[in-house]
Amino acid sequence: EPEVTQTPSHQVTQMGQEVILRCVPISNHLYFYWYRQILGQKVEFLVSFYNNEISEKSEIFDDQFSVERPDGSNFTLKIRSTKLEDSAMYFCASRELLEQFFGPGTRLTVL
Amino acid sequence: AQRVTQPEKLLSVFKGAPVELKCNYSYSGSPELFWYVQYSRQRLQLLLRHISRESIKGFTADLNKGETSFHLKKPFAQEEDSAMYYCALRVGFGNEKLTFGTGTRLTIIP
Numbered sequence: 001e002p003e004v005t006q007t008p009s010h011q012v013t014q015m016g017q018e019v020i021l022r023c024v025p026i027s028n029h030l031y032f033y034w035y036r037q038i039l040g041q042k043v044e045f046l047v048s049f050y051n052n053e054i055s056e057k058s059e060i061f062d063d064q065f066s067v068e069r070p071d072g073s074n075f076t077l078k079i080r081s082t083k084l085e086d087s088a089m090y091f092c093a094s095r096e097l098l099e100q101f102f103g104p105g106t107r108l109t110v111l
Numbered sequence: 112a113q114r115v116t117q118p119e120k121l122l123s124v125f126k127g128a129p130v131e132l133k134c135n136y137s138y139s140g141s142p143e144l145f146w147y148v149q150y151s152r153q154r155l156q157l158l159l160r161h162i163s164r165e166s167i168k169g170f171t172a173d174l175n176k177g178e179t180s181f182h183l184k185k186p187f188a189q190e191e192d193s194a195m196y197y198c199a200l201r202v203g204f205g206n207e208k209l210t211f212g213t214g215t216r217l218t219i220i221p
Binding site: 003004031033035041042043044045048055056058091095098099100101102103104105 | 209
């Protein structure tokens with residue numbers, strides 16, 4: 001059964017550094033999402049992406065964040081200058097019809 | 112703005128006993144409600160959605176618009192039900208984001 005994959009599983013970075021989190025959605029899906037979950041808190045929506053553009057973003061998704069679908073398979077989330085409070089689990093999801101399928105997540109630790 | 116509330120962070124139930132995980136929402140329109148489950152070391156996966164009105168792994172959930180609730184129930188808990196359960200809401204066509212509750216960790220006591 002096809003699955004959403006994410007790399008790396010764990011990323012450690014220094015404050016102020018740029019990070020790129022990568023996702024490979026399920027191949028025939030057209031809608032893509034990023035969510036994050038700070039430890040002990042709820043899963044929060046960051047951004048949705050369709051037809052090569054952002055369709056919605058939350059207030060968390062400020063100018064430090066960007067998303068890209070650089071080729072036909074990858075979907076990336078870039079954080080330009082990481083802050084301590086960006087430490088969280090980041091989940092990618094993709095959708096064809098009604099159901100969003102989630103990846104296993106990338107744990108980002110900002111030191 | 113919409114909100115999902117799961118009042119119990121932790122819930123322990125004996126094997127064979129009934130389970131009820133509570134979920135309340137606030138939204139003035141007609142949302143879609145979902146239950147997602149995350150087993151240990153696994154990804155979030157959809158358990159059930161209210162529009163399907165189906166039973167998955169013995170779990171059911173009924174949308175009560177009057178009480179704005181979508182509680183998850185199972186008559187007889189099994190050890191493999193131990194997991195994190197998240198209630199989620201989606202509003203309107205075109206607004207596809209999911210709004211999650213904080214989750215309930217369900218532990219089934221053998």
